[in-house]
Amino acid sequence: SQTIHQWPATLVQPVGSPLSLECTVEGTSNPNLYWYRQAAGRGLQLLFYSVGIGQISSEVPQNLSASRPQDRQFILSSKKLLLSDSGFYLCAWSGIGTGDSPLHFGNGTRLTVT
């Protein structure tokens, strides 16, 4: 069966420090991968999605970037964190080729920028 791992679960970082959140998927090949940020009252904001290695679509221009160095690995990064980057970050995957393939979410990372 497929599983998705996301770490760390919680992270406290000072303003101006770098960020690296990692997400890996097991049990499937060539998934679509997604990074969302969830905020109370704002739902899930799509940050990035990827349909293949090295292919990243950015939805919201901001202080973050994403990379997909391997088929089942998706990384969310920042060179210098801002206070406004605090939030709950979710990684998700879906199967390719069928529009009705749902998203499967990781446990999320609670990021606090101080």
Next chain:
Amino acid sequence: AQSVSQHNHHVILSEAASLELGCNYSYGGTVNLFWYVQYPGQHLQLLLKYFSGDPLVKGIKGFEAEFIKSKFSFNLRKPSVQWSDTAEYFCAVKVGYQKVTFGTGTKLQVIP
């Protein structure tokens, strides 16, 4: 770009009451529609989905949703809610096979 609107931000119902949560999307082309649920302290999980065919789809736990193309709507319904349905509900639209956009969510509180 597509967008999703959920007009009910917080709904409070008594057990056995009927539920309808609104979802409207804006996109002129073919879409796939989903409802996800997040129970307190848990992951987001799929409740039901519409891909094609019968516009009335049934999901888990007695939920159903109706796709009305002319109204760009995909409202979620349940005839009789239970306390265990207390959760946050998210409508989502998938364009093509890739991009998935979520609404802002509706918090449902069911009072025993």
